[in-house]
Amino acid sequence: MHHALNEEPVIEISRVSTRFGDHVVHSDLDLEVRRNEIFALVGGSGSGKSTLLREMILLQRPDSGTIRVLGEDLRSLAEDRALALRERWGVMFQHGGLFGSLTVNENIGLPLREHTGLEDGLIDEIAAWKLAMAGLAPEAGAQYPSELSGGMMKRASLARAMALDPELLFLDEPTAGLDPDSAGGVDELVRKLRDLFGLTIVMITHDLDLLWQVADRVAVLAQGKVQGIGSMSELSRMAHPAIRKFFDGPRGRAPSKPK
Amino acid sequence: MKPMSVEPAAIVQPTPQDLALSGRWTARGIGGIERQLESVRVPAKTEALADGARIEALDTAGAWVLQKLLLRLRDEGTVVTLRGLRPEFARLLEVVAQHIAEQAARPAPAARQPPAALERIGRSSGLAFEQTVALLSFLGECGLALAGSIAHPVRLRWRPILFNIRSAGFDALPIVGLLSFLLGVVVAYQGADQLRQYGANIFVVDLVGLSMLREFAPLITAIIIAGRSGSAYAAQIGTMSVTEEIDAMRTLGIAPLDLLVLPKILALVVALPLLTVFADVLGVLGGMIMARAQLGVGFDEFLDRLVNAVSMTSYLVGIGKAPVFAAIIAVVGCFQGFRTKGGADSVGRQTTRAVVQSIFFVIVADALFSIAFSALDL
Numbered sequence: 004m005h006h007a008l009n010e011e012p013v014i015e016i017s018r019v020s021t022r023f024g025d026h027v028v029h030s031d032l033d034l035e036v037r038r039n040e041i042f043a044l045v046g047g048s049g050s051g052k053s054t055l056l057r058e059m060i061l062l063q064r065p066d067s068g069t070i071r072v073l074g075e076d077l078r079s080l081a082e083d084r085a086l087a088l089r090e091r092w093g094v095m096f097q098h099g100g101l102f103g104s105l106t107v108n109e110n111i112g113l114p115l116r117e118h119t120g121l122e123d124g125l126i127d128e129i130a131a132w133k134l135a136m137a138g139l140a141p142e143a144g145a146q147y148p149s150e151l152s153g154g155m156m157k158r159a160s161l162a163r164a165m166a167l168d169p170e171l172l173f174l175d176e177p178t179a180g181l182d183p184d185s186a187g188g189v190d191e192l193v194r195k196l197r198d199l200f201g202l203t204i205v206m207i208t209h210d211l212d213l214l215w216q217v218a219d220r221v222a223v224l225a226q227g228k229v230q231g232i233g234s235m236s237e238l239s240r241m242a243h244p245a246i247r248k249f250f251d252g253p254r255g256r257a258p259s260k261p262k
Numbered sequence: 263m264k265p266m267s268v269e270p271a272a273i274v275q276p277t278p279q280d281l282a283l284s285g286r287w288t289a290r291g292i293g294g295i296e297r298q299l300e301s302v303r304v305p306a307k308t309e310a311l312a313d314g315a316r317i318e319a320l321d322t323a324g325a326w327v328l329q330k331l332l333l334r335l336r337d338e339g340t341v342v343t344l345r346g347l348r349p350e351f352a353r354l355l356e357v358v359a360q361h362i363a364e365q366a367a368r369p370a371p372a373a374r375q376p377p378a379a380l381e382r383i384g385r386s387s388g389l390a391f392e393q394t395v396a397l398l399s400f401l402g403e404c405g406l407a408l409a410g411s412i413a414h415p416v417r418l419r420w421r422p423i424l425f426n427i428r429s430a431g432f433d434a435l436p437i438v439g440l441l442s443f444l445l446g447v448v449v450a451y452q453g454a455d456q457l458r459q460y461g462a463n464i465f466v467v468d469l470v471g472l473s474m475l476r477e478f479a480p481l482i483t484a485i486i487i488a489g490r491s492g493s494a495y496a497a498q499i500g501t502m503s504v505t506e507e508i509d510a511m512r513t514l515g516i517a518p519l520d521l522l523v524l525p526k527i528l529a530l531v532v533a534l535p536l537l538t539v540f541a542d543v544l545g546v547l548g549g550m551i552m553a554r555a556q557l558g559v560g561f562d563e564f565l566d567r568l569v570n571a572v573s574m575t576s577y578l579v580g581i582g583k584a585p586v587f588a589a590i591i592a593v594v595g596c597f598q599g600f601r602t603k604g605g606a607d608s609v610g611r612q613t614t615r616a617v618v619q620s621i622f623f624v625i626v627a628d629a630l631f632s633i634a635f636s637a638l639d640l
Contacts, residue, residue: 103604104607115289118289118290119289120294121292121323125323125327129323132322132358132361135361135364135365136361149605165322168288168321168322199354199357200322
């Protein structure tokens with residue numbers, strides 16, 4: 004589904020604070036994700052990116068502040084509105100989150116079976132297509148998640164997240180644990196999906212290649228706040244230590260040598 | 263769940279050569295469209311015009327259905343032109359067309375044929391045979407590990423043994439006690455009527471004493487422990503093998519058998535006979551209370567008779583079966599745990615198997631004991 008380019012942000016986070024006991028994860032954090040962009044959240048471990056993601060997809064509530072996703076305020080959301088909202092986004096989990104008792108095809112077809120009145124034959128065909136779209140061979144569809152390699156598992160999870168043609172896609176570490184070749188495939192896939200379906204994509208990643216290649220804007224999280232936001236080349240010129248660590252560390256990439 | 267109110271996809275055919283598409287061609291909107299699509303017939307060898315200008319939304323599911331309609335009409339010999347489609351919809355439709363063309367070019371994967379009856383029988387007996395062999399080899403490995411531990415007692419891990427004695431033995435006291443007490447009550451109650459008819463009230467002691475000490479107490483204890491600890495062993499080891507903890511243990515040079523299995527077997531071999539003694543006491547107590555209430559056999563009278571009615575051999579036969587049952591429960595539970603492959607589903611399946619098989623083997627062993635003891639005149 005394509006939408007006119009309106010200026011209303013897809014995700015609007017304002018003054019969000021989260022604490023676990025004494026540990027402050029977010030303090031008055033503000034963030035905005037625009038329509039049709041590929042947005043990346045980065046930050047060291049424990050910087051609260053995963054918690055923020057979980058708060059955006061209704062798995063966790065912040066202690067204070069508001070989060071609006073696709074125009075809905077998550078804090079005051081009735082159950083039926085929440086369900087409708089959940090069908091408008093797709094989530095790819097870090098370890099796949101595929102159901103072990105179902106084959107890959109059944110996993111992909113599950114949202115369609117649950118939420119639409121389509122016939123079984125049609126659902127199977129659409130699931131097979133999503134599987135192909137995610138770059139998996141048709142044979143993989145009949146396999147169980149435990150028989151898949153890590154890269155295939157991520158692709159199958161992505162296919163399931165795409166089942167209902169969401170407007171918004173969340174990817175948690177889409178390339179973590181993949182070999183460089185498969186990771187490169189994911190780069191391409193993410194961009195292709197955005198261009199084809201006009202998706203907005205929010206991802207958590209540490210993969211500098213992925214960030215340089217596909218992310219439109221990147222937000223760096225540290226000390227409970229967004230310390231810098233912008234394209235990778237903009238970020239690379241910022242002086243904040245949390246951002247510098249990212250570029251100047253032993254595994255950082257200078258902006259001058261993008262592939 | 264009820265679908266949201268959306269303008270459903272629709273297709274009408276004002277003239278045989280015209281198709282007008284409208285509504286939301288999305289996963290939600292196309293429910294029931296298939297029948298409408300099937301009724302679309304265009305005379306062969308003609309041209310038709312499809313108007314897509316009034317399609318409000320199109321997603322992959324809708325594009326798929328639409329493309330399949332166009333392909334069908336083309337196969338039937340009609341030349342269909344689709345016009346008026348929004349550019350982004352047209353692009354999506356092109357992607358579908360491309361995918362279908364690619365799919366047609368590549369041979370379809372051979373569908374998995376459901377196995378015939380003969381094949382199913384063969385497969386399941388092969389599986390049963392393989393499992394039996396695996397169980398025997400697991401038993402052998404356990405025996406070797408045990409022999410190694412006896413040869414080098416320093417290698418025995420006392421802490422997990424004691425922990426298992428507590429969790430599988432001491433913690434099970436309330437449930438074992440309650441159930442065997444109730445069993446004693448039931449046995450005495452069932453016998454009371456018959457005995458009273460013959461005026462043989464005092465023989466309730468023989469009935470309760472012999473049946474509880476020889477058969478029921480060891481059996482009920484073993485069954486409770488199979489359900490309680492056998493399942494826990496299978497689930498624990500199963501989950502550990504799913505999360506690669508077992509592999510980690512092997513690579514760290516710790517034998518999983520030494521750390522996980524032997525302590526469980528040894529602990530249960532100690533705990534189950536003790537639990538059986540406890541079950542004996544509570545079972546006889548239950549029978550005793552029932553005997554006084556129903557048959558007027560007093561406690562003193564009951565206990566006096568019990569000493570004479572139940573020989574030492576009968577008591578020891580009951581207790582002696584317990585270590586064997588314990589070994590069966592622990593070995594089967596651990597064995598099924600190690601056979602877990604895949605995910606959460608498999609853990610559940612293996613746990614069920616562990617309980618069912620250990621109860622099965624316990625009862626089979628009990629039957630063999632009965633035959634052996636009667637042959638030996640015990």
